[in-house]
Structures are given as structure tokens and as C-alpha cells.
Amino acid sequence: MDEKFDCIIVGAGIAGLAAAMILARNNMKFLLIEKGDFAGAKNVSGGVLWGTDLARLVPEYWKEKDGGWERFINHRRLTFMDEQSTFSLDFKSSHFDEPPYSGVVVLRSKFDRWLAEKVQEAIDESDYAMESFIATNIKVDEVLMEDNKAMGIRTGDEEFHTDSVIIAEGVNNLLSRQVGLQDDYVPADHMLTGIKEVIRFDQKVLEDRFQLDGLSGMSNEFVGYATDGVEGGGFLYTNRDTISLGLVAGIKDMREKEKSPHDILNHFKEHPVIRDTIKGGEVVEYSAHVVSSGDKRVMPRQLYKDGVLLCGEAANLLINAGKAIQGMDFALRSGIIGAETIIKAKEQGDFSSRTLQEYRQALDDSYVMKDINNFQDAVHMLHSPEMYRDIPNLVCDFGRTFFTIDNQPTQKSRKLFSASVKKHSSYWDLIKIGFKGAKSL
Template identity: 85%
Template sequence: MDEKFDCIIVGAGVAGLAAAMILARNNMKFLLIEKGEFAGSKNVSGGVLWGSDLARLVPEYWQEEDGGWERFINHRRLTFLDEQSAFSIDFKSSHFNETPYSGVVVLRSKFDRWLAEKVQNAIDESDFAMESFIATNIKVDEVLMENDKAVGIRTGEEEFSADSVIIAEGVNNLLTRQVGLQNDYVPADHILTGIKEVIRFDQKVLEDRFQLNGLSGMSNEFVGYATDGVEGGGFLYTNRDTISLGLVAGIKDMREKEKSPHDLLNNFKMHPVIKDILQDGEIVEYSAHAVSSGDKRVMPREVYKDGVLLCGEAANLLMNAGKAIQGMDYAMRSGILAAETIVEAKEQADYSSQTLKQYKQKLQGSYVMKDINSFQDAVHMLHNPTMYQDMPNLICDFGRKFFTIDNEPTKKSRNLLSESVKKHSSYWDLMKIGFKGAKSL
């Protein structure tokens, strides 16, 4: 393998695999390197892959009997929790049954492996079937630089040369810093810990409990008591015969409040509403990993330089603006755009930053950066203690009073709301949050 590659991709997550698929279909000679035993073996996350880019990579994926996805989302729910109660905003529509699906639930260890098989099929059909590779169980120690331009990678004692390198290493920014695109680790106050359990049920029990039909599924986000006063929120996604249940919590806030991820998750599971959901379930997997907060201030100062592009969480492309946690779709789109830029660079025989800056332009013109730029105020607002402490308590307190029927004169709703506001917040605070919410969303 002394010959030169058009491109080396570091990381076989969603971003790296998407990039590899585009390169293979454009008859590029490339090397995709993954440090795990197989694509997805080191990836413990799972959730919803939003949008239609998957259909672009794997046309009519929904017709595969044993595809890499679990269920399509046609039921969305946002739940506010206090210590005893839950108040949910619930939406379900047959509109979401249409293909390509607007969102599919995935377990990454399964999904990434499946997508890697599709990439291998594309390689086999390309002009470089014997010269492009997916190489696993390999850790990239260094991106080789000459005159501040990427010229390949080093792994152990071996070196591989390439005209370009796509870094898709995830939130661990070792290579991103090494090539000079980021000065330091992302600070702790901009990094969250994702904690997840996969809990198995009899499939009919699961489908009855969540009112699922066929391969329809539900996504449920939680705000409030889910994180026991720590910055963050909870999630629940329905898989084929399991659910993914977990939390995303601020590392700095968790440390300052002396709470561990395991304790937070156990506390979440003991909430009366969650406890009922989990009845008769069997824990089959526990995992944790770091994720970006979605604050663009911690993004690398640039996503390209001579011979190098960053995509996915290596570029801190993630956002939670309250409607959904978006990361995998951003990773997939950025991987596609990075690969398209490399294809254009080969056509021009120019892998300099002057050519590769087109990737940034593509990214800025895509929904990824348009959303990240448009919804930064919402990202900041969600990390305000009022949003994950006072507001859920207020909403649940009002709900409890509104839905309680006893043998006493019934108060008007406005009076019940006023009581809840005075107990948990103030009208002034609500006005400020309302104004910020209207402005940011």
C-alpha cells in the first residue's frame, strides 16, 4: 500500500462513511480508517437520524427487510418533568409515514456496520475495487504535514500518503488540534456527557406500550427533573424490541453539583412516569460518551486548510434547539459535502486551501450552518437554569392543578396559572423567557 491515495478518511462514523460513499461512487481511490474492530464498534451512541440524506446514500433503504435502522419516527413528544409529574406536548401524524422517512431511529453499532457494508459494495463497483479500502482496528497517530499541508497519515510505524485527508474523528479533537485548526481541547462547559441504557422488551409489549404500528416509532425528549437540577435533558427512542433511554448532562455543571452520570440516570429511571414505562424491561447495554453542546463559539476556527477538511463532530457540528437533538444528520451532510469538494479538487488537480475552501462555502450554504447560525440564541436559552429547573416545575404544577377534580369550587385557569407562576417563578421572568423564545425560535 505504498501508492498514493486521492483521500484518506479518518473515522468510520456517519460523517466518514457518508464521505466514503460519495468518493467510491465518483471513482476515487481512498482509504477509510477506523480504530474499532468494525465500523460502529466504538460508537455507543444512538438516536434519530433526521432528514433524507440517508436515501441519497442508500436509495430505497426502507425496502430492506433487515436494514441498519430500527423504526421510523411518526410520533414526537416533548415532556416536562417535576419530581412527581409529567406534562407532555404530543404530536403524531400519518404524514410521517411517507418515504423517504423524515427520521429513523438507529443503534449506531448496527447502523454504522450496515452502512459500511453499503460503502464496500460501492467500492466493489468502482474502478478502484482493488485499490480502495476500509481498514479497521487501526489508530491514526498523526496527520503527516509538509509545508503546513496534509500529505497523508501515520499509524504506528507505517505511513500512508494521500492528496487529501478528511478528519471525521468525532468530538475527540486530537488530530484537529495537531493539524492546527483548533488550539486546545473544547472547554468542559461546552461538552456534555451522553448516558444511555438499551432496555429490551417483548416486541409486542413494546409496541402496545408505545402504541406503535409496524415499524413506526416514537421519539421523546424530557426537560426538568430528568437531570435532577443539572444542565441537560433526557431522551427515549423506540427501537425494534428495545428502547434507548438516557440523559445528556453538562460535564461542568455535573462536577460542580457533585453528581455522577450513573446517579443521574438512576434518579431519572425512578421517576414515577419513567418507572411505569420501564416495567418488565431488561437492561442489555449501558454506555456513555462525550458530545458537543452545540455552541458554535467552540467550533474550530476553520474547517479546512491545505489538504485537510473537518466534518461531523470533529467540526463540532451538533445542535439542540429544543425541537430535536441533531448531530447524525449534520455529520452525514458534512461528510457528503466534504467528499464532493475532494472530487472537485481532484478534477482541478488542486488540493490547496484555495480549492478546499469551497467546502466551507457549501457548508455555510447548507441547512447545517444556516440552522446553527439561526438558532444559537435557542441553544444558549436551553442552557439557562430557568429552562431546565423553574419552567418544568411551573408547567407541571399548573398541570396538576388544572387536571385535579375535587369537591371544591373550581378555580379559573388564569388563577391556577398565577398561583404556579408565583410559586416557581415570576411574570417578569416568563416575559423575558417568552421574548427570548420568540426571538430565538
């Protein structure tokens, strides 16, 4: 058997699995390598996979009785918090109920394993059913380079040769650095720590508590008190019989304020609204991992070179512009585009950067880079102290006074709002924030 592959993919996360699916369906001979015991074994994250690209990989996935996803999202909520109160913007609509769903909640250890099974099915149906592989429990030590071109990978004492390499190793970009596509040092002020607990309930209790019908689900983002004064925000996603509750917090800000991820998460859970929300639940999982802030300045200078390209978190493709935390959908689309680029390179017999530059062009033409470029001002604004401190405090203070009825003469709303503004900010600051918001969104 010729041991040279058309492509070797490093990492069986969403980006790597999406790339593998496209390669398998186009009769490419490839090797997908994962260091965990199975796809998803090393991935502790989860959340909402937005968009409809999943249906492109697994048509009619929603018809499977035991698919890899938890619930579809038809209920969105953004919550401002101070130490006593919450004030939410809430939207729920039946137009989200029809598949292909615009967002599905996933637990990555389950979802990635399920998607890997679908990739294996595609391999089995391809012309290279006996020569393409998903290899788990293998750590890639090095991308083999010759004349500055990727030629294969080394794992331990073994070498595997290929025409191209897709690096989808995630945010801990060791191989990206090794091949010269990422700086040796990424500033901490561009990185966040994600902390999450999975809390189990009786399924009926969970569905009653969050007003869920069938497999409908809710996503809830939190701004303000959630992070105890540290840059970042909170989230809650409903799974089948659990919720994912957690935070993303700035690494640099957390270090300067001498706070730990565990302490901030406990602070969040002690809020009276969160305490009521999780009452009776059992914590069955705790995890933490590094994520990008969505600032494009942390992206590698280049996403490709001769014989190699970067997908997903390895390319720091993530954004939170206030509407949603997007990363998994970016990973999936970049994996698809990366694989399509490799297929074209094989057709042309040219895996050099001259051909692989089409990957960056296609990525730029997609919603991924268009959103990253268009909403950078929103990313920066959301990470400003005004947005995770002053505005939530102002909104909640106004809500408390507006909704309090105490058998006293009731003030006009504008007077109540003015009092809250005077206490927590100023009209001039609000004008500046409003202008920034209008410009960035």
C-alpha cells in the same frame, strides 16, 4: 500498485462513511480507516437520524428486510417533568409514514456496520475496486504534514500517502488539534456527557406500550427533573425490541454540583412516570460519551487547511434548539459535502486551502450551518436554569391543579396559572423568557 490515495478518511462513523460513499461512486481512490474492529464498534451513541439524506446514500433503504435502522419516527413528544408529574406536548401524524422518512431511529453499532457494507458494495462497483479499502482495527497516530500541508497519515511504523485527508474522528479531536485546526483546550462548559441505557422488552409489549404500528416509532425529549437540577435533558427512543433511554448533562455543572452521570441516570429512572414506562424491561447496554452542547463557540476556528478538512463531530457540528437533537444528520451532510469538495479538488489538481475553502462555503450554504447560526439563541436559552428548572416545575404544577377534581369549587384556569407562576417564577420572568423564545425560534 501506486500507494498514493486521492483521499484518506479517518473514522468510519456517519460522516466518514458518507464521504466514502460519495468518493466510491465518483471513482476516487481512497482509504477509510477505523480504529474499531468494525465500523460502529467504538460508537456507543444512537438516536434519530433526521432528514432524508440517507436515501441519497442508500436509495430505497426502507425496502431492505434487515436494514441498519430500527424504526421511523411518526410520533414526537416533548415532556416537562417535576418530581411527581409530567406534562407533555404530543404530536403524531400519518404524514410521517411515507418514505423517504423524515427521521429513523438507529443504534450506531448496527447502523454504521450496515452502512459500511453499502460503502463496500460501492467500492466493488467502482474503477478502484482493488485499490480502495475500508481498513479496520487501525489507529491513526499522526497526520503527516509537510510545509503545513497534509500529505498522508502514520499508523505505527507505516505511512500512507495521499492528496487529501478527511478527519472524521469524532468529538475526541486529537488529530484536529495535531494539524492545528482545533485549540488544545475546549472549555468544559461547552461540552456535555451523554449517558444511555438500552432496555429490552418483548417486541409486542414494547409496541403495545408505546402504541406503535409496524415499524413506526416515537422520540421523546424530557426537560426538568430528568437531570436532577443539572444543566441538560433526557430522551427516549423506540428501537425494534428495545428503547434507548438516557440523558445529556453539562460536564461543568455536573462537576460543580458533585453529581455523577450514573447517579443522575438512576434519578431519572426513579421518576414515577419513567419507572412505569420501563417496567419489565431488561437493561442490555450502558454507555456514556462526550458530546458538544451545540454552542458554535466550541467549533474549530477553521474547518480546513491545505490538504485536510474536518467533518461531523470533529467539527463540533451539533445542535439542540428544542425541536430535536441534531448531530447525525449534520455529520452525514458534512461528509457528503466534504467528499464533493475533494472530488472538485482532484478535477482541478489543487488540494490547497484555496480549493478546500469551498467546503466551508458549501457547508455555510447548507441547512447545517444555517441552523447552527440561526438558532444559537435557542441553544443558550435551553441551557439556562429557567428552562431545565423553573419552567418545567411551573408547567407541571399548573397541570396538577388544572386536572385535579376534588369536589370543591373549581377555580378559573387563569387563577390556577397565576398561583403556579407565583410559586415557581414571576410574570416578568415569563415575559422575558417568552421574548427570548420568540426571538430565538
